[in-house]
Amino acid sequence: MESNVWPMHASRDERGALSIAGVDCRDLVAEFGSPLYVLDEDQVRLTARRYREAYEEAGAGIVYYAAKAFLATAVARWVYDEGLGLDVASAGELEVAVRAGVPGDRIIMHGNNKSMSDIERAIEVGVGRIVIDSFEEIVRVADAASRAGIVQSVMVRVTVGVEAHTHDFISTAHEDQKFGLSLANGNALEAVRRIIKLPSLNFLGLHSHIGSQIFDAGGFEIAAERIVSLAKRIWDDLDTEVSHLNLGGGMGIAYLPDDDPLEIPVMAALIGDIVAKECANAGLVMPSLAFEPGRAIVGPAGITLYEVGTVKLVELDDGGSRSYISVDGGMSDNIRTALYGAEYSVALASRDSAAPVRMSRVVGKHCESGDIVVRDALLPDDIVASDLLAVAATGAYCRSMASNYNHLPKPAVVSVRDGKVTVVLRRESMEDLLRLDPGAS
Amino acid sequence: MESNVWPMHASRDERGALSIAGVDCRDLVAEFGSPLYVLDEDQVRLTARRYREAYEEAGAGIVYYAAKAFLATAVARWVYDEGLGLDVASAGELEVAVRAGVPGDRIIMHGNNKSMSDIERAIEVGVGRIVIDSFEEIVRVADAASRAGIVQSVMVRVTVGVEAHTHDFISTAHEDQKFGLSLANGNALEAVRRIIKLPSLNFLGLHSHIGSQIFDAGGFEIAAERIVSLAKRIWDDLDTEVSHLNLGGGMGIAYLPDDDPLEIPVMAALIGDIVAKECANAGLVMPSLAFEPGRAIVGPAGITLYEVGTVKLVELDDGGSRSYISVDGGMSDNIRTALYGAEYSVALASRDSAAPVRMSRVVGKHCESGDIVVRDALLPDDIVASDLLAVAATGAYCRSMASNYNHLPKPAVVSVRDGKVTVVLRRESMEDLLRLDPGAS
Secondary structure: OOOOOOOOOEEEOOOOOEEEOOEEHHHHHHHHOOOEEEEEHHHHHHHHHHHHHHHHHOOEEEEEEEHHHOOOHHHHHHHHHOOOEEEEOOHHHHHHHHHOOOOHHHEEEOOOOOOHHHHHHHHHOOOOEEEEOOHHHHHHHHHHHHHHOOOEEEEEEEEOOEEEEEOEEEEOOOOOOOOOEEOOOOHHHHHHHHHHOOOOEEEEEEEOOOEEEEOOOHHHHHHHHHHHHHHHHHHHHHOOOOOEEEOOOOEOOOOOOOOOOOOHHHHHHHHHHHHHHHHHHHOOOOOEEEEOOOHHHHOOOEEEEEEEEEEEEEEOOOOOEEEEEEEOOOOOOOOHHHHHOOOOOEEEOOOOOOOOEEEEEEEOOOOOOOOEEEEEEEEEOOOOOOOEEEEEOOOOOOHHHOEOHHHOOOOEEEEEEOOEEEEEEOOOOHHHHHOOOOOOO | OOOOOOOOOEEEOOOOOEEEOOEEHHHHHHHHOOOEEEEEHHHHHHHHHHHHHHHHHOOEEEEEEEHHHOOOHHHHHHHHHOOOEEEEOOHHHHHHHHHOOOOHHHEEEOOOOOOHHHHHHHHHOOOOEEEEOOHHHHHHHHHHHHHHOOOEEEEEEEEOOEEEEEOEEEEOOOOOOOOOEEOOOOHHHHHHHHHHOOOOEEEEEEEOOOEEEEOOOHHHHHHHHHHHHHHHHHHHHHOOOOOEEEOOOOEOOOOOOOOOOOOHHHHHHHHHHHHHHHHHHHOOOOOEEEEOOOHHHHOOOEEEEEEEEEEEEEEOOOOOEEEEEEEOOOOOOOOHHHHHOOOOOEEEOOOOOOOOEEEEEEEOOOOOOOOEEEEEEEEEOOOOOOOEEEEEOOOOOOHHHOEOHHHOOOOEEEEEEOOEEEEEEOOOOHHHHHOOOOOOO
16 A cells, blocks of 8 residues: 555455555445445554564563554463553453453552442552552552552552653643642652551552553653652652553554654654653663553554445535545444544545545544544545545544444454455444333344 | 422431432432532423423423433333323434333424434334424435335424523514424425325424523514414315424523523413414414423523542632632533623532631633533532532533533433432443543453
């Protein structure tokens, strides 16, 4: 394929039909329906492996896959096979990990408001690390561990006042957000002080997460400087070692051909060097690092296939015109366009076209004018009903945030590898849609 | 209750605990879990009846409940009992209506990209009106009706270049959106010309929908003027009567105490008078009107109950502070705050408090900093874990747009009436969450 946004094993046949790992997209839709999410399994595996290798090289003891990006037992197995752990944020995500056979000690649990049952289940399955997000949680985890008769390893989530996105970051003293304990006001230090007094808790270290869709290492520099200063303070004041430092995720991917995130090993080396330098400056032993990429592993490996239903050329008040191409999904299977103003690349997938392109907008079938999948695209002007479109880089935060708005069923997710197709999540049926309604049966 | 945003049958007992229709919110959460959507059934019924009566008085032959706002068989039955029809936009919504026992002739089907199976199912169940949204659809509906051996009544969705919201509207020649056929460029007239030639279609009239959360009749004036001019043109050029005119929905509700939508009969009378005047000016017989309120019927009758998990006082760089109150739901059960910047009213529900209020933000438990339920609220500073909060006016577009982000189960929806509780939609279980994953069982 012509650009960096398509799956690694995407190709076009002589008539221009898109294949993923040797499977024709038309055959996929014929068998599994449309819309359809398709994952390039080898790409997920390879990217997971690359992240693990590059970040281990940079000082990581473990790389976790951030399950919130997209989770099913198949994906949990792939990344576990490739040597990664799993970052979960609820009892539901934890349950998928457990059923996939991921051992508890390879799992880290996050969340600003874990329920008691989230915590109890985490302890029951032996989750390796629980990331403490509030003072209340210190007591809750300690009590639950104590009742279970175990010592639970924990980390403290620290807000360091850095927020990074793409090529930019902002740096403040405080953070106006729900996560973590503040470095600036002393709450993070106080949390560590309380944790080390509790016999059912084992303090491992600190966690910081600075943003999402990050393209370079700029923001990590200030974050590392601040968090290492806290580690120094913990060593000096509390006589306690920060043996583990988890710097979270947020590594960016290309949605558009011009997007240019740093290469995996380059970003890893930069961050590793930053932390090493800060630790050396502070006179601290380098802690064991951890990272939590989610989108970066699964996002680029996924596409969504849609079937076109109608094409409307709409005149605009400025004298121009726009082609509204309606597909059979929309904001229920991809809320990111409406929610974040996200931009996507889209292509005609079922055939080639030499027709001139025109300004187009790919829209869904929901009863809402904001139901837009791709706001601006140049697409051939001969697109008609029953053509298939492919939207690139939808592997993360599309299926995981999907709804049943307008009572549309959630599409299936299939993976392809070496010409073979596996159902990762089956498509919802009408009975699935109605199963919660006692009056519908 | 102190303001216009709470359900009609909400009250507080002597200790300040919130009841809906005589049922204590603490008992509801104890039985059905938290978060929990609660609907005031009598309010839904009464509001539906008021809409029907007021708009019939203003010239409506039928008022449809717009199912996309929130749909379950119970709600479909209530509004049908109260004399309303149902506006559906997919085969899934249609199926709920059918299973609720709503007869086909009380149903109208919308959608900018109805699938062939949507259309075929609509014809099979005898849907009274299909609203044609594109040229492609004329042929599709005509063919399906012809194959079924029936004559299908249809309307044409017209874009009139008016977009209304709250107290404001904008008016342009063209509309840069996916719905309908343009009045300005002649497509709407052309669609009627094609429809009346087809023996399997019965042209009933025109449909226009100008916006959402509309507080006054300003936008309807221009929309009515334009659509009546089209009706005149259809009469003059095509010798065809527009016997039905559906002006859509979009009637606004109060989310905050200062919100002041027009009273139902006032809005109805204003719109009725506008259309009557325009028809008189054009020398046309007044058509039978129809309207499609959704949010206005179910929105104000619903609340969401949440349990507080953590409370964090976060210092801000301006020297102030903000209380982050984390609840056990979030953007999965109410995406409107993140998606539209929607504002909500929130109150401590499980007890009274005489404590001073402070600037607060109610946030969810998702792994995302944008996971905000109520961005700005003044709440008592003694709120602690296990307190219940109630968010007002969540009856529309919350459950219907709910996701399983972070593998959170969708909350139950219960209705209350005269001290009795009915499950409208049961809460999802862990097995529900995992049922689509072939590797999870």
